[in-house]
Amino acid sequence: MTGREAAHFWRNPALPGVDLLKARYVTHRFTRHVHESYAIGVILSGIEEFDYRGARHRAGRGNVVLVNPEHVHTGHAGEPEGWAYRMLYPSIEVMAGIAAEVAAPRGTPYFPEAVVSHPHATALLLAAHDAAEHGDDLTSSTLTRTAFAALLRHHAALRPADARSSRESQAVRRAREILHERLVTPPTLEDLAHAVQARPFALIRAFKAATGLPPHAYLNTLRVRRARGLLDSGVPPAQVATDVGFTDQSHLNRHFKRVVGVPPAAYQRARTYKTGAKNRT
Structure with missing residues (x-):
């Protein structure tokens, strides 16, 4: 390089x-x-x-x-x-x-x-x-x-007990389920908190303690993960952006590269080749 x-x-x-x-x-x-x-x-x-x-x-x-x-x-x-x-x-x-x-x-x-x-x-x-x-x-x-x-x-070592799992309350577990269910049309923080019977700031603290991320960042991680699957199946990046809930392709590009390290289009092009030797950087 x-x-x-x-x-x-x-x-x-x-x-x-x-x-x-x-x-x-x-x-x-x-x-x-x-x-x-x-x-x-x-x-x-x-x-x-x-x-x-x-x-x-x-x-x-x-x-x-x-x-x-x-x-x-x-x-x-x-x-x-x-x-x-x-x-x-x-x-x-x-x-x-x-x-x-x-x-x-x-x-x-x-x-x-x-x-x-x-x-x-x-x-x-x-x-x-x-x-x-x-x-x-x-x-x-x-x-x-x-x-x-x-x-x-x-x-490697024996996997320790996950402290985050023990801190995951019923409210956090339900909030995660809602974000998975509503990937494209997520609720506001206030609506999410109301749905799980928690106060907004208390939910942010509990959610971050359990997952390591606040709800909005967790949602973007889910969206990028789903975007990778769609790109792997050949869906065009512009369509992927819509399907996972990003406002447009530039919004997808920004979040995707921050997590994966390459833009969605480059990621998809490389995945269509049998080996990396056909498209090296």
Whole structure:
């Protein structure tokens, strides 16, 4: 990659359940968001800073970043020159399946450390990512599983009890259900609070304690998640914006890039190719 910002997000059929991102960012900032999948990657150059689990983390060249599913985090440059990295986003099912095959904690894997140094896993992840980019299916699938197994053996732990779940009141649970049901026509905060029999500010506090996000940010995360599914199925971005409740395509573009790292149209174009080698940045 050159000195300018560039990003490519794609999926290789040889790696089912795993998305890939190759990017260099300077001014781009990821807003507070969550992924359904794990976020695992290697910093190639520069420094990435991100807020995660109540602390600010810094990852530099060679470090491996480990973010668990459904955990709120951000992402931005930790120095003026920005940072470059290669990321993999394996599903919970993929990681749980590998954990069941190797000497790692069973069940849903959990990584207690957000940034680790593991030269062997770093080399495997980079080689796997490069092979996936160039369409070397056997190499990419072999090295990806080997890299994930190494990380699970050395850095995974038994998943702790989720404190957020214990703080999720009936009001918050119902509020989440309403936002899922009314993705396109969400209620006002006052109407949402009234529907769950809570006061507006009390609901904001309880909702953020339970999910890590206030209701409006949670809604936008849901919309982006739904938008990805529609884009994957071939729906044009302008139609996707309407279908998920954004005011127009520029509104979708703004929120989508803040979460995924690439604009919706670029995301969709890359997903139509068999391998990332056909449309590299």
